[in-house]
Amino acid sequence: MLQDILLENSKEGIKQLYGVTIDNIEIQQTRKEFEGDFTLVLFPLLKYIKANPQEIGEKLGAYLKERTPIVGYNVVKGFLNLTIMDSYFLSIFNSILSQKDYGKIPVTADAPAVIVEYSSPNTNKPLHLGHIRNNLLGFSMAKILEATGKKVYKTQIINDRGIHICKSMLAWQLFGNGETPQSTGIKGDKFVGKYYVLFDKAYKEQVAELVSQGKSKEEAERQAPIFQQAQQMLRRWEKGDAQILALWKQMNQWVYDGFEVTYHNLGVSFDRNYYESETYLLGKDIVQKGLESGVFYRKEDGSVWIDLTEEGLDEKLVLRSDGTSVYITQDLGTATKRIEDDFPNITGMIYTVGNEQDYHFKVLFLILQKLGYSWAKNLYHLSYGMVELPNGKMKSREGTVVDADDLMQEMVSVAQGLSQELGKLEGYTEQQKQELYHIIGLGALKYYILKVDPKKKIAFNPEESIDFQGNTGPFIQYTYARIRSIMRKGIYEISPVYIPLHSKEKQLIKLLMIFPEVIQNAATTYNPALIANYVYDLVKEFNSFYQNLSILGEEDFLKRALRYHLSSKVGEVIATGFDLLGIQVPERM
Template sequence: MQKILEQAVKNGLQEIYGVTINSVEFQATKKDFEGDFTIVVFAFLRSIKGNPVEIGTKLGEYLVENVAEVTRFNVVKGFLNLVISDSFFINSFNAIYKTKNFGFVAPNPKDKAVMVEYSSPNTNKPLHLGHIRNNLLGYSVAEIIAAAGKKVYKTQIINDRGIHICKSMLAWQRYGNGETPESTGLKGDKLVGDYYVKFDKEYKKEIATLISEGKTEEESKKQAPILLEAQEMLRKWEAGDKKVVTLWKTMNQWVFDGFDETYKELGVNFDKNYYESNTYLLGKDIVAEGLQKGIFYKKEDGSVWIDLTEDGLDEKIVLRADGTAVYMTQDIGTAIERFKDFDLEELVYTVGNEQDYHFKVLFLILSKLGYSWAKNCYHLSYGMVDLPSGKMKSREGTVVDADDLMLEMTDTARTISQELGKLEGYSEEEKEVLYKTIGLGALKYYILKVDPKKRILFNPEESVDFAGNTGPFIQYTYARIQSILRKADFDYNTTLEIGESPLHEKERSLIKQLFLFPEIIQNAAANHSPALIANYTYDLVKEYNSFYQSVPILGCENEQEKIRRTQLSKKVGETIKSAFKLLGINVPKRM
């Protein structure tokens, strides 16, 4: 419709004023005025001299006469509001009602793919609240990009080597007495995480002892025997010591198994895993080539650097003096490896905003190395998640465990649902499934409705509110629609005719809101922002609830209106379900 109007406006201004314009500016019609499309007349004053109200009136008259769908207009200052015919809305709704997966675009097999990296945890501790935002963002962005018509690969790089895992391994050797996830009943990631905390406690004791013996704090931190032993363990691992490698494999597998349970509960998945133990040497050859080409330079101590000061950044080390790689080296190599493994158009890194500078440097280095695809690398930077209790620290064991939080969300949903007393006729098993659906829906929606760049203060109880901009409120509306459809004892799947029944203003508003869904998906994909999907869904639900409260649906005496409003309800329900699927949220049929 907008394309039709744009061409008609161009033709009208040419015919009335003899001027040619390049574009027409549209904006949403304000609630106070009648209209479905609003044209900004002020924009034409660059080409036409005159009063904007007069110009708008002449243009409105032309459009009513020449565009069948324009039934009437009004002009408010420099804004031309156009009213579009019922027939246009009903015909358009007929088309989308029959469309399966409305708003989704099938991928073109010839197009290149997009890879989205997320999660990427360390194997020395369980996933925590920060990982939840990371996983929900990465998974949702991948689903949205796929819905927008791209082939998508979901991936993670698991940080399964280094001093952090050696600390857990050493603490388990010293204090574990051979215990396992099976013998303790603990998830493997939690068991290993406990020993990471244990290491830190023993390390601090040794530091305190050394300080009491007269050493400085800095000396004590470097000379604590437990740390020196962990460093020696890392050297043995890098040298391939069989005993150390066997323990490393065993404890990492405990963690991988634990992660898999958490991912399943959270409802996220991956197409491919990369492991730092396989990638940490990648990039060294690339650095050697870059050194020959003069992109990098070597300092007197043998370390290799790149000078990015002319680009507004600083100097960055890419290889240590002893020839070992740094994270930047590894990331250069891993990015190149991924573009070799897959025919990629874009690579999206879901990583917290504390790494903003790192990714600026990485993408610039890749560009200087001559990789044209470097411009298609994107850092999906997000803010931290805080709780009312304050900041989390892994070493001290004060992290909010992801599993515990998901369990707490289910418990919160259980408490609130029981207080509301709306679950008569449910079996205990059905209730538990529903509590989990509501609890996880609340968690996911609360996190995803916020722009990724913003920091979040997460309040579990506030998120499980059945009113306002929350997951449960939207889920409840979906369940209400399913109830209407169950009660509909007539065939409502017929093609609507224009007939004599005019559209109610609430029907018109609801259809207009539905029309936006395909564009919202494309915008959310382009901006890597699930928040656009979340807030669109909330707006759709508000529009539906206003419709529900303003007009009868199943109680309509007019058969045409009853069918139309039932169809509208059904399509809104389908769109809520589709939108929530993109956010990784389930919807219940009853609540």
């Protein structure tokens, strides 16, 4: 890269001019209000060089001008601004233009592999807005990592067992009268979720009744008949009761069928599913090995623990006194099964889980490292903040949570209304219109969520997300459609030749140059927002270019060809960037 050339020559120049070796030299793109393309920050050099910034800048600028593609330089308040030859930018652009899938590294047969886990739903309720952020982050990170040359396996672990599942099952037995998703026309996951809400309603009524009879709230919650029935059902499930297992399988299948519809509409997928009912017993052997090696210790009551106080954490239970597993036990077993049995070529794994589990994953990763697993140092918790609505936090259990399907449909409906209002759908068939509404609505939703750093919480505003102006998905999609319209009007097979560049043309080339670096940074920091905001910056710059310069109307054939190819490559990079976010771009809009 050009910045690397400037960096190496700057180091050598400082060594030649002042006899010192400096490694921490900072070179960045020049701010728009100053003349130049790249800027070398001079202030950090003053610790090593006894001279004023103006003198250092003048000497170093002259040195670089003789040895690099620099045609001019200026020193402003401790910054050395460097202007690069137009011909050099054009040669870089021609190289970019010739690259298919520019910015991506092909995945080879011997490429390092990584698992990305996301979604991890419960089978007692449908997916909600929080799941949408989880799925979008996990799916996007999988695509970004793949773009850096890694093999990626997308997985989810489905929480299909436990007392919460039994609550839905029991409520269906008590109140369902044999109805099914098919007989009611209700989507499977919503059908089962309805009974989870009904259980909670009946439970609260029974608790209130017991409290009115003089029981304490804690006693009432334990003694409520419906809760005790659910506990009995769980015990029967754990003992393998055939009738309970049959009902459990049937109701879970209803949920899986519903989830598949949601995942399809959201545009995410998985390479492999894991089920807690198949993994909850894993990990006990690992605990035994840890006991033998001294990583764990047993207390007098028979429970097994690990002491992490020296690492700034606390003591952690890994096996109860009755020999039953806790969540961390299961996670230890699942991690080793996936990485050593199912995907033996894996070098690391990313868990996409909300920030309320930050402590859990610190403990999990530390235990795995202490147990001696070499891959444990390559585990990462992609922690993300809550998603809230403008009127506050979402509520669960009472059935007032923001349903993922309903939200997606609302986004499509809003897109439909705005598109019809703009009145640019002449010649579209009804099917084409519906496809466009889906692309715009889902694009708005995904971009609004992914443009935010994962660690930050989001206040999601559907109307704000679908605005056709500003930092939104539809604004970027509209620019892409504009570029595709330009492409349909002219074809220029000639490659751009060495002609003087307009500042708008040069700025677009500079932005295109850094796209591969942006992908790498997004992968190493696990942050799709870097891609989203880069694409927005590129679109803003293109729109400025479009408004200030004629493209197909330019009289000079060579300039017209250059601007055509620039527009074409910008369109390709927008499409690639949005694809890495799991967002579609429309040919027309």
